[in-house]
Amino acid sequence: MTPNPASEVSGSGRPTEKHTKSQRIALFFAGVGAAQSFSNLGYLEGMNAVKEGCDLILATVSQRGGRVIKSSEDSVTACFADPAESLKAAIDVQRNAVENKAKHMVLNIRIAIHFGDGLTEEGDLSRDMAAFSSNANTIAKARHIYVSKEVFDDIQGFPGVDFRPVRIPEDLARRGFSFYDVGWQPETDAVPAAAAADTKPGNISSRFLHAAALVEGQYPRCFYCGSRRHATTSCPSKSLFYSSKGLERLGHLSIEEINRLFSKYLSQAGEDLQVLPEPVDGDGQEDLIFLAPLSFYELKIGFQLRFLNIIWNASAKEDWHKARRTRRESSPEGGMLWIARDCLRTSQLERAEELLKQQLRGSSKNYRAYCGLAFVKIEKGNYALAAECLNEALTHETSNLHRTYMLLLLSRVYEFTSERNRADDRLREALRLEPYCPEALFEEIIRCFRRKQEAEGVNRLQKLIHIYREFYAAALISPDLAPYQDTINRELQKIVSQSGDEARKAAEEAEKEIGLLKRFLGEDDEEFAHVLSTYEQLRELVSKPEAFLNNQETVRISKEICASCRTLERERKGRVLNRLGALESRALNAAQRGSRTEKIARLVTPIFESLHEIEESLEAHEPFSRCMTRCKTVSDELDKTELTIKKIEARHALFLFWVRFIKDSLSILLITATVALALLPGIVWSVGALEPGLLSLERSGLWPIQKAFLVVGSVFAVIFAFLHAFVRKARANSGR
Missing domain, CATH: 1.10.287 (Helix Hairpins)
Structure with a gap:
């Protein structure tokens, strides 16, 4: 069956422009069967069964290198580069569903797979695939795997399965679809073809798989985050504080861990991408699912109300970098503006607009009031009036920081009014004021890729990540960059590989220093034990070389360990050398006092030899405790020698007295x-x-x-x- 090339629709069913280039994919639909309904099992058990089924599907798709396109409370739509791998994933899901011994209850999951020209250049589904996606729920039956003729033709000779033609709804049959029921056995091989996947063109196992699922939905695009899963007025980012550090913490995870994290989050978060509470210390520290929404909403933090607080509170003398490093939100000035801001966060738009207009009547040159009014218009969906408010704010005297922020906002507003040229102009103007504004640079990188300037975009992205490392994770999960992930992933993998090499070298140097200091001080040394605890953290980081920020943290901690080892070694060697200096002074004094007596000279000479040997051993990294023990032995010998000298001197003084x-x-x-x-x-x-x-x-x-x-x-x-x-x-x- 050949899809109609006349038009295409997005994954949500909305028409899109025609694109001449597409990627062949296997579209995978899986959902909890009707027998798993709440009425059959009771509400609580039914809800748990549905959740468990979706968790199983999402986990399998992520592990098998699939890409989640859409997920709901009871179904998942994903895509695979290889139809055979999608069938193996389907068999794996059904096998685990039948063998669900933990709950002593079979999970009734239905699966349907189709293969064809699926993804356009902008990541949307073609018309043929969209038709399958919208009807997949009626095709599949519980505990069955249905595959289209296109899949059947591609996987001829798949071992351990048989195919039986099945009837499908008439409207699909009229479109040219035909399906087969897959019969599989418990011994059917469903092991992923990892080696083949690495060499197959279009492999998506190393990509972020959930970009489309984060932004698709039934609402107009949210101004604050870009998702269609909720309205702008209901964006969960409005409840967030500024200092979440979601992207930075996400950068410490590998792409596989990130995919699993978002897969689990999307199966639990519901349609509106709610923010999850961060566990308190000692409570669920291993569950990092809360990072998924935090990092997603940080992608567009420069356009959100929480960043407005930072800009309003910043003084005219501050620059962008100092302002964005602020880790607190406060309201030093108070008054109507900050009350209006709180009304915006709680979506009391009429009250906020009234307060802002009242502020303008008292001071018509207050840029904050115009800026606040722009957000009111944005939340009401009137982007043209929002642009007018921001342009009016720009006519008033403000600092470079505030002008940069308003130009950045204006660029975003013009995107929503489809005035791309104006949006680009405002963004460039913002960069002229603040050439290293990371939020503006990231938006410019997105535009470079959209203009097919991939080399320029990659170059700028590398420089941005070098300065602001959190943008590694931003480039990885950004839905705006999802259509260009093949190019971006190659560069990100290079960055990870280079940072991994640096991390390995740094870790080897740290290990060498640890080994030398371990021989010198021993494991029982209290100060060295502190260095060893840091080294244990380093070993944990080294075990995950595929995580970019882990590599950077490895380099930092390695340098810290090397510096600590050298400082500790220098301090301990100094302690030994000071002890040797004191002993040498005593020995010289003894030699001078007994210079007229051959017996005393015979006693002092071995002491000098011992001191010289200890100094040589110290340079050869002889253990500190042994050096100190030898110093103690020499000190004891010197005590005896000094006592002997005193006795000789006493006898000599008595003799002189009587003489x-x-x-x-x-x-x-x-x-x-x-x-x-x-x-x-x-x-x-x-x-x-x-x-x-x-x-x-x-x-x-x-x-x-x-x-x-x-x-x-x-x-x-x-x-x-x-x-x-x-x-x-x-x-x-x-x-x-």
Whole structure:
């Protein structure tokens, strides 16, 4: 069957322009069968059964490399590049549905598959595929797999299955459709052809699979996020705070994890893409499903009310980068403007408009009031009046920051009025004011791809990701870039590969430093244990090299570990060297004190040799504890040597004391004896000879005087010699 090329419709049934190029796909429909209804099982059990069935379908599609196009509470529409892989996925779903032992209840799932020219250049379904999608629910039966003739023709020879023609609704038969019921056995091979998928052109296993499911719906496109699943007035982004960091945290996951995350979210969130609460600490930290809506709504954060708060609160002196780094929302000025802003967030549009007009009557040059009125008109769907309000706001004197913001908003408004040229002009004007405004740069990248300037778009995207890493995840999941994912994914994979190489090198360097420090300090060291805990975080990151931000975080943590290891090693080596310096000073002092004694020289020389050996061992990364133990051993030896020196010095000082005492006492005694025995009699004789009768002392009378002189002299000699020796010893001790 050949699809009618005259016209095409989107996946939601809305007509689109004709495109000359399309991609052949296998369109896969699966839904919970009628027997799984609430009335048959009771409301609670029925609801759980439907949810479990959809979870099984979404998980299988994601694991098999399919791309989810649409999902609802009880059905999933997806596409595969290979019909054989879609049939294997269908068999896997039905096998798990029958073997659903956990709930002791068979899941009644119906599946239908069609193959043909399906996706246009803009990611919409062709007319033929849209017809199948809208009628698939009536084709399939519970616990059966139906495939179209096109699938049957493509998978001839599929082992372990048989095909039986079945009747289908007349309107489909008139369109040329025919279907076969697939009979499969429990032993039928449904293992994914991973190797074939890698080489098959158009492989989508490495792509984000849920871009279309995020934005399709029955409403006009939401100004704040671009989705059709809800009206602009009901956009869940209005309830979000600015500092969610959803895209940055999403970048720490691999594409497979991201697909599973969004698959689970889309099966639980309902039609309006509600925001899920983030688990508090210690409660469900492993379940990251809340990141799906946070990251999706961050894609267009520059056009949302939460960013308006940041701009209104920013001073005229701030630039865009400082303003967007703000992680808080406050209302420093208060008054009607901020009340109007809160009314906008709660969709009280009439009240907000009244307050803003009242503000303008009091101050007609307040750009904030015109900006707020523009949001009122946007939520009412009057984009022409919104553009007038923003143009009026631009006529008033504002800072570059505020003008950039309003030009960015105006560019978005002109997109909704289908004035693409004006939208592009305003965006370029915003970039002239703030050349590195990331939100404006990302929008310009989207326009580059739309203008078929893929090389320019890729180049700008690489530069943007290099500066603002959260835009890696933005490029990965953006519905605006979904039609160009083949080109973008190749570049993103290059970025991931390059960052992975850098991460591996950095991790190897960190591991080398850890190994050296481990040998030097040992695992029991308290400070090294802290470095090891950081290293454990690094090992977890290294185990996921396919996640871009994990690679960047790996590089950062690796550098941090290397710096910590080197600092810790330098500090510990410094501690050993200081200890060695102190010991060397003591040894030198001991050597100087014992320089006159050969025995002391023999004791000190081995100590110097030991100190030199420890220093060499330290340079050779001998363990720190062993170096400190050897220092302690040398210190103990030096203590003994110093004690020995003290004993020798004490004996030497005692010997000198007595030598000086004897020398001084003998000298004085000699002088005393000379005076008493020789000089005194000579004086008496000389005086008697010169003056007879003046000294009439006889020899017997002179002796007592001589004896008294000798006694007094001897006592004086002992006292003087002792005091003189003691003073000299005291001076010698004080000189040391």
